[in-house]
Amino acid sequence: MALKRPESMDECVYYSSRDIGEGEATIWVFKQNCPKCGKGIMGKPKGKNGKVKIRAKEYVCPECGHIVEKTEYEETLMACIDYTCPECKHQAEVEVPFKMKKIKSVKTIRINCEKCGANIDITKKMKVPKPKKKK
Numbered sequence: 051m052a053l054k055r056p057e058s059m060d061e062c063v064y065y066s067s068r069d070i071g072e073g074e075a076t077i078w079v080f081k082q083n084c085p086k087c088g089k090g091i092m093g094k095p096k097g098k099n100g101k102v103k104i105r106a107k108e109y110v111c112p113e114c115g116h117i118v119e120k121t122e123y124e125e126t127l128m129a130c131i132d133y134t135c136p137e138c139k140h141q142a143e144v145e146v147p148f149k150m151k152k153i154k155s156v157k158t159i160r161i162n163c164e165k166c167g168a169n170i171d172i173t174k175k176m177k178v179p180k181p182k183k184k185k
């Protein structure tokens with residue numbers, strides 16, 4: 051079964067492509083319909099200037115105005131992952147719940163290779179601190 055791929059980033063809550071040692075992984079999470087009206091697609095609220103508030107703590111339905119907390123909404127989503135195992139080079143696709151766990155203090159989605167069973171960790175992008183300039 052081939053997973054549906056996003057045509058635009060506007061369809062996704064989360065999208066990431068990572069190199070994992072000798073392998074790689076691409077992960078995407080589609081936005082879902084409103085649980086109340088079923089018509090609108092849930093998204094982050096927009097400000098007065100029309101731009102999306104990326105740091106908002108809730109998702110809003112544009113049709114009925116229904117509000118769901120960020121953590122509550124994201125726990126209901128499914129993550130689609132296309133990966134190449136770094137251990138055995140097996141390519142596969144998998145769909146898992148979108149729940150990031152802290153592994154070594156980094157938010158991570160962990161899956162297991164369906165062929166060899168190796169752990170594949172897909173980490174959230176980390177901000178690298180800029181080096182301080184010498185005076």
